[in-house]
Amino acid sequence: MSDLIIVESCDTPAKLFRQRSRAWSALPALRHKRNGVWHSMTWGEYYAQARALGLALADRGLKRGDVVTVLAENRPEWVTFDLGAQCMGFVGNGIYPTSSPEQAEYILQDSLTRVLLVEDDEQLDKALAVRGRCPQLSLIVVIELKGLRGFADPNVISFADFLARGHELAKTRAGDFETAIDAGKQSDVGFLVYTSGTTGLPKGAMISNRNIMFQVEMAPTFLGIAAGDKTISFLPLCHIAERMGTAFNQLGVGQIVHFPENSGTVFNDIREVSPHLIFAPPRFWQKMYSQVELFMQDAVPLARKLYGYAFREGRAIAEAKVARNSLGTLQRIRFALLTALVLSNVRRFLGLQNVKRAFAGAAPVPPDLLKWYMAIGVDLLEAYGMTETTGLVSFTPPDRIKLGYSGAVVRGVEVRIGAGDEVQVRGPIVFAGYWNKPDKTAEAITGGWLATGDCGELDPEGYLKITDRVKDILITSGGKNVAPSGIENLLKFSPYITDAIVVGDGRHFLTCLVMIDQDNVAKFAQDQQVPYTDFASLTRTAEVASLIRSEIEAVNARLARVEQIKDFRIIEQLLTAEDEELTPTMKLKRRVVAQKYGALIEGMYTG
Amino acid sequence: MLLSVRNVETWYGPINAIKGVSIDVAACRIVTVLGANGAGKTTLLKTIAGVVDPFKGSVEFDGAAIHGLDPDVVARRGVVLVPEGRQVFPFLSVRENLMMGAIARADKSSAAADLDRIFGWFPRLSERLDQQGGLLSGGEQQMLAIGRALMAQPRLLLLDEPSLGLSPLLTREIFRIIARINAETGTTILVVEQNAAIALATAHDGYVMELGRIVAAGTCAELAQKTDVQEFYLGSATVADDGRVRRWKRRKTWR
Numbered sequence: 125m126s127d128l129i130i131v132e133s134c135d136t137p138a139k140l141f142r143q144r145s146r147a148w149s150a151l152p153a154l155r156h157k158r159n160g161v162w163h164s165m166t167w168g169e170y171y172a173q174a175r176a177l178g179l180a181l182a183d184r185g186l187k188r189g190d191v192v193t194v195l196a197e198n199r200p201e202w203v204t205f206d207l208g209a210q211c212m213g214f215v216g217n218g219i220y221p222t223s224s225p226e227q228a229e230y231i232l233q234d235s236l237t238r239v240l241l242v243e244d245d246e247q248l249d250k251a252l253a254v255r256g257r258c259p260q261l262s263l264i265v266v267i268e269l270k271g272l273r274g275f276a277d278p279n280v281i282s283f284a285d286f287l288a289r290g291h292e293l294a295k296t297r298a299g300d301f302e303t304a305i306d307a308g309k310q311s312d313v314g315f316l317v318y319t320s321g322t323t324g325l326p327k328g329a330m331i332s333n334r335n336i337m338f339q340v341e342m343a344p345t346f347l348g349i350a351a352g353d354k355t356i357s358f359l360p361l362c363h364i365a366e367r368m369g370t371a372f373n374q375l376g377v378g379q380i381v382h383f384p385e386n387s388g389t390v391f392n393d394i395r396e397v398s399p400h401l402i403f404a405p406p407r408f409w410q411k412m413y414s415q416v417e418l419f420m421q422d423a424v425p426l427a428r429k430l431y432g433y434a435f436r437e438g439r440a441i442a443e444a445k446v447a448r449n450s451l452g453t454l455q456r457i458r459f460a461l462l463t464a465l466v467l468s469n470v471r472r473f474l475g476l477q478n479v480k481r482a483f484a485g486a487a488p489v490p491p492d493l494l495k496w497y498m499a500i501g502v503d504l505l506e507a508y509g510m511t512e513t514t515g516l517v518s519f520t521p522p523d524r525i526k527l528g529y530s531g532a533v534v535r536g537v538e539v540r541i542g543a544g545d546e547v548q549v550r551g552p553i554v555f556a557g558y559w560n561k562p563d564k565t566a567e568a569i570t571g572g573w574l575a576t577g578d579c580g581e582l583d584p585e586g587y588l589k590i591t592d593r594v595k596d597i598l599i600t601s602g603g604k605n606v607a608p609s610g611i612e613n614l615l616k617f618s619p620y621i622t623d624a625i626v627v628g629d630g631r632h633f634l635t636c637l638v639m640i641d642q643d644n645v646a647k648f649a650q651d652q653q654v655p656y657t658d659f660a661s662l663t664r665t666a667e668v669a670s671l672i673r674s675e676i677e678a679v680n681a682r683l684a685r686v687e688q689i690k691d692f693r694i695i696e697q698l699l700t701a702e703d704e705e706l707t708p709t710m711k712l713k714r715r716v717v718a719q720k721y722g723a724l725i726e727g728m729y730t731g
Numbered sequence: 732m733l734l735s736v737r738n739v740e741t742w743y744g745p746i747n748a749i750k751g752v753s754i755d756v757a758a759c760r761i762v763t764v765l766g767a768n769g770a771g772k773t774t775l776l777k778t779i780a781g782v783v784d785p786f787k788g789s790v791e792f793d794g795a796a797i798h799g800l801d802p803d804v805v806a807r808r809g810v811v812l813v814p815e816g817r818q819v820f821p822f823l824s825v826r827e828n829l830m831m832g833a834i835a836r837a838d839k840s841s842a843a844a845d846l847d848r849i850f851g852w853f854p855r856l857s858e859r860l861d862q863q864g865g866l867l868s869g870g871e872q873q874m875l876a877i878g879r880a881l882m883a884q885p886r887l888l889l890l891d892e893p894s895l896g897l898s899p900l901l902t903r904e905i906f907r908i909i910a911r912i913n914a915e916t917g918t919t920i921l922v923v924e925q926n927a928a929i930a931l932a933t934a935h936d937g938y939v940m941e942l943g944r945i946v947a948a949g950t951c952a953e954l955a956q957k958t959d960v961q962e963f964y965l966g967s968a969t970v971a972d973d974g975r976v977r978r979w980k981r982r983k984t985w986r
Contacts, residue, residue: 655753
């Protein structure tokens with residue numbers, strides 16, 4: 125561990141941040157859309173704001189190693205506060221804005237948070253409701269004051285006032301900030317990421333400066349973009365992928381990070397920004413794809429024909445690319461023509477015309493989805509990683525695409541397959557342990573090897589294939605092992621199925637629970653003139669049931685007999701990120717769903 | 732079902748005002764459709780009344796399709812619309828306004844008896860028989876508009892926001908009379924409203940519409956129990972532990 129990871133002669137993110145801010149002082153770093161207008165913040169301003177916030181925090185008596193937490197949607201204040209704190213040697217942390225007050229309370233208590241930054245009155249109410257049980261919490265800073273006129277509390281301060289106080293301090297004590305940055309060590313903890321906790325209570329994974337620096341060093345190769353290129357920050361910043369992507373990879377590359385107006389405007393904002401890089405979970409790519417497919421259903425016949433033709437041609441090119449075959453001249457010319465006529469328009473429609481790299485990660489990716497994007501000329505690459513590996517472990521090299529694999533393991537990281545086919549990881553990306561939970565840390569890391577909890581295989585070329593979570597593998601009563609996520613993945617490729625949970629552990633056949641896509645199924649119902657009123661009544665119509673059945677049967681045709689889905693039920697409630705059934709990234713939680721809809725599941729096995 | 736609306740989709744040029752709505756209105760019931768501005772409520776009534784034609788879907792009244800028919804044909808079949816903002820004839824007297832409602836009815840001889848009945852519900856109209864419609868107060872105009880519609884002997888009365896611009900007191904009076912008309916004559920009523928409290932208290936069944944879609948359906952008693960209806964339509968404030976009123980709105984889920 126003595127060999128330091130040095131990027132641009134810096135050994136901590138804070139030092140690199142300072143250096144970048146000086147070198148790129150007048151260049152834009154962050155952009156935020158507010159009331160329909162994009163506002164830019166230069167690197168110089170970014171650093172000045174982070175410094176003011178860091179000093180204002182120190183002014184409140186915080187010591188190195190104390191934790192500050194952010195409870196907000198992605199926005200510049202999130203990262204200026206977080207980086208400012210880390211420069212001072214405080215530990216950053218985040219809470220999902222969709223968290224309930226109880227979840228927020230648990231994280232505030234467990235992390236011993238001293239200062240909390242909240243977005244608005246909604247998030248403030250959560251904090252106020254639980255602060256009586258969080259004795260360490262001494263200050264709450266509020267960004268948006270809308271609806272808070274007349275509200276006064278000695279331990280609540282507005283972001284504007286807090287920042288002004290910091291700028292005041294910076295006039296005389298800017299040196300303190302520089303000293304604090306210089307005092308930072310590579311072994312220090314940079315920030316915490318609370319794992320979503322599908323089993324048991326959430327744990328705070330400690331990400332060290334060393335972890336961060338390794339990923340920062342790798343960022344230029346991984347991301348394939350250059351300084352001044354544009355990206356968009358729309359996954360939750362509490363998630364390791366976006367945290368690294370927005371705040372730290374930027375230190376390695378220098379791209380301009382764009383924050384959308386709100387979570388509902390993401391697709392429009394992407395069209396406007398037309399980013400050079402997108403990292404998103406499969407669900408996002410799925411939604412984009414089904415937008416195009418449904419749009420084409422309503423297009424004039426000529427456009428539909430042309431699209432179908434161009435798409436088939438694009439797909440043939442994609443297959444050739446995967447097989448690493450060279451293309452004929454004629455094929456090349458035809459494809460160039462179709463790209464100009466059709467496929468470039470599809471890319472522009474989606475805001476993908478500038479994309480240099482596109483990644484799907486944070487969940488298994490349906491292979492058909494990758495092929496679809498390749499066909500329209502966007503090489504969607506798989507990436508694999510987790511909180512405990514500071515994000516990235518492996519990604520698909522753009523010149524050596526191998527479908528069905530989560531890419532090649534990055535240089536400097538070791539991967540081996542342990543007992544029960546478990547993927548184990550060793551190297552500078554392995555996190556520094558769970559916050560105040562040495563026993564849990566010991567369970568996760570043995571002799572430097574991190575047990576990922578994922579089942580997988582490693583091929584001779586160094587490509588990693590992830591089959592499922594170890595604990596999710598089903599064993600049917602016939603004794604067959606089945607990886608449910610592979611089947612779920614095929615199901616999720618249907619534009620009508622948002623997510624599915626396959627069950628069948630200890631049963632003699634498999635069944636599944638389906639969460640339908642509201643927009644697309646409603647459109648189907650309208651096109652087929654199927655009457656319904658609310659969401660529940662939509663899920664109960666015979667036509668929707670047979671639609672889903674036919675989608676499942678199409679998938680069954682591609683599966684071995686033991687893997688085929690014999691029956692299904694549709695979840696009748698429209699779930700939102702606030703519901704316990706979904707993770708903040710909108711994935712169904714297997715255990716919660718299995719428990720909550722137990723009766724529904726039993727119904728498929730009796731009668 | 733007296734009225735069955737099936738998958739109706741209505742456009743105003745490029746604007747998709749209704750994106751597939753299906754509702755049922757049973758005979759002799761009062762049914763309400765709640766929704767905020769721009770939800771598509773008025774468009775729905777206009778589509779039923781034949782003022783605009785649906786792009787897709789069907790409207791069946793008493794077992795026969797009525798979509799695509801001219802509004803006067805729909806009215807002659809017994810579906811009569813009281814439009815938003817009353818639309819009384821301003822320069823005609825109250826009596827003339829009422830008789831305009833009877834213009835399409837087959838059986839003119841009983842018109843006098845119907846007039847008496849209407850005066851029974853709206854005594855104020857009988858006091859102002861010779862006054863010009865445009866000189867009535869808002870509440871009286873609303874009464875006149877309903878009275879005019881009743882003169883057409885409707886089997887289904889469509890009311891578009893009868894409470895619009897009326898005082899709370901007058902709103903209550905109008906809805907009391909609506910309930911009486913339904914109880915005494917068995918006239919089926921479909922009423923579109925923004926004032927959810929009074930509509931839910933008066934009607935039997937209800938629908939909630941948002942952005943051109945139905946998001947909730949049920950009896951009015953069921954709807955009034957839904958937290959989203961209480962919070963967003965009945966305006967019940969949530970009070971935090973420390974006694975402060977919650978100022979933000981949570982996301983709707985329609986459970």
